[in-house]
Amino acid sequence: MRYVLPVSATESTPPPAPGADPRPTPPSGRVPGQDPRVQWGLSLAVVVVGALTIRPMGFSGQGLAVGLLFVLNSAALLARAVPEHRIPARVVLGWLTLGVVAAAALIGVSGSGTSYLFAYFLAGHIGYRLEPRRALALAAASSLLCAGVLYFHLGPGDPDLPWTLGLTTGAPVVVGILNRTQRRAVRSALSAAESAERAARAEARTAVLTERARIARDVHDVLAHSLAGINMQLELADALLDTGDLAKVREATTKAHGLVKESLKQAQWTVHALREDALPLVESLTAMVESSGHRDALTVTGTVREAPPRVTQNLLRIAQEALTNAARHAPGGKIAVELTFTAASITLRIRNRPATRAVTPGVGSGMGLIGMRERAALLGGSVGAGPVTEGRDQGGWQVEAVIPG
Structure with a gap:
């Protein structure tokens, strides 16, 4: 069995900032399918090309206006490399709207150069950052605004630029929307993978805890029962030494020796169970009942x-628990074991009559009945236990386990 370490409860994801994108983002802040270095490289390339080609650019008049608009456009373009989760949605909308207006103004004011590149790249990023409806609306506004500036000559712009060029500035929004869709698909796949991993870890942890509980029950059944019975016989032998009745002392030590042999058998059963080896139910139950000193008690x-x-393993453990309890609390009482097969279930019933010998005081572990019920519950069955109130076994005790299947 492969064990996977469970996720610590302290390893939780902090809630997103107000207004930020609530979708999961990798710890590095990198968006799946988008390399920040490529974003920075393209943005810097547009800025450098614009600085070398856009004219006039100076410290007075038209040159000052072009310079200020160039700086504003450069800032709006470079800001697209900032991770999404660091900028609230309202700020993104305002920043991109301002960028569109600045791009259209730069086209109208500059006399030559590649000022239109800012509008194209901003439109593509609009499709990537905003929801499709808002993105299409803002891109359409960018196209109309740039086309209007060129058509109506709103400023001393480049007379060689056709107004139809302005209409195309919003077209890259389609590429941005497609990239956004791809990004969301990648994020959904990552989220599904993370959920599956968390579920696998939880399932593995549950399997580990279940296995620990099963081993604990087996240790209780093999050690607690066997050692309790051996200790009881040895205490009886020690008490009989003072009476000088060597025959009874020998009988007690013989029983203790038989319990040791039985413990070895039970240890073998436990090893078989842990290895998931198949055990024959009827034969194993018959051997268990006979080794407890009750021949022909199984029906x-x-x-x-x-x-x-x-099913076999747990039924044998339930029988072992019931037989041990009967020997401890009703020594000398006759025991009847019934194993019933029906089409829907297997029922194991163990009934003992009242004790015929003195009961040696002792304190049990308190886990016997709990363990039996846990075993049955794991198989979808149930265990009932209680005194016998009628019939020839009145005054005795009965344990009944019903396992479906």
């Missing part, structure tokens, strides 16, 4: 069939 009814390893 099997119905059509016998091979049970799954988990």
